Amino acid sequence: MKASRIFVAGAALAFAAASHAQSNAVETLPSGVRIETVTAGKGMKPTADNTVTVNYRGTLANGTEFDSSYKRNQPISFSLRQVIPCWTEGIQHMAVGGKATLFCPAKTAYGARGAGGVIPPNADLTFEVELIGVR
Template sequence: MKYIALALLSLATLSVSAQQKKKTVKKNTTTVKPLLATKADSVSYAFGRDIGGSLKSLGITSWNKELIGKALISALDDQNSLIEEDKLRDIIQGAVTDARDQKEKENLAKELAFFTENAKKAGMKSTEEGLQYEVLVEGNGDKPSRENEVTVHYTGTLLDGKKFDSSLDRNEPLKMKLDRVIEGWKIGVPLMSKGAKFRFYVPSKLGYGSQNMGAIPPNSILVFDIELLDFVQDAI
């Protein structure tokens, strides 16, 4: 019950802190004890901040904070739950799923709007799968197939320009068979001749989709600058 524990601990800190603050206010005096007067206060606040951040990251936008606080205190005091314990997990999972689905819809709408406008740029090309690309440097000669091993230099960024990976930073090109990379690469790199450099705009469905890849949030548009250095046919 990870989410239950997080919710309970988060609001417990808020409720406890509020109660402590009330206790420290004395009639006819302007002296108020610091909110974090004891180690227990600091621990409580630290847990509250951490757990509150975790709750916020779930993407749920509608909270009854007062009721969460009451539920938190009731759990800490071993009082009976207003909802049967075996139903709590289903409620929490349902809320998390709904929030995730809503966020995905919003992201896909933004993605559609971006690619619609991006397609209007001079020199922008599109594949039938939805991959968009610009030719930065023309190459010469043959082009690799999906079965080939390619050697490339690349830099990957999010749409806001935040870099998440680059072979240039490692000063070492990537060697990999194209059947082992994301779909956007499988479609895009075979369009390149040796020596070419393209900029690819990869929609989420051709990237990592709804997966959370650490530095790459779910449903992210990916931008790759790729230079094809070499390729080997029929690589094992």
């Protein structure tokens, strides 16, 4: 009987640990941008004045992919001051080597204007972002 209790207790602890390991930290910024950390980076964290290099995949709320640097097999580099507010804010909460999912309310993305006939007006967007470098 004692061995059974130990086994059950051990199984419960293993389940709790696995459940905790699978849950990603989510931070909501004042703008409404949500950042779900998939993998915490260990390198430098950028500021708005930095240029960053990332791989990313962008999707609409219905899951339709509208862009992916992964598909082009080509990361992109840009100044954080030259992109949508969601990226400027969200990527500053990442560290090099990290992966996160950014949930961008329309007002922090392309707003009422949409973009390029691919992103409709007032679209909430999701980006899977991998921060490769900061300079």
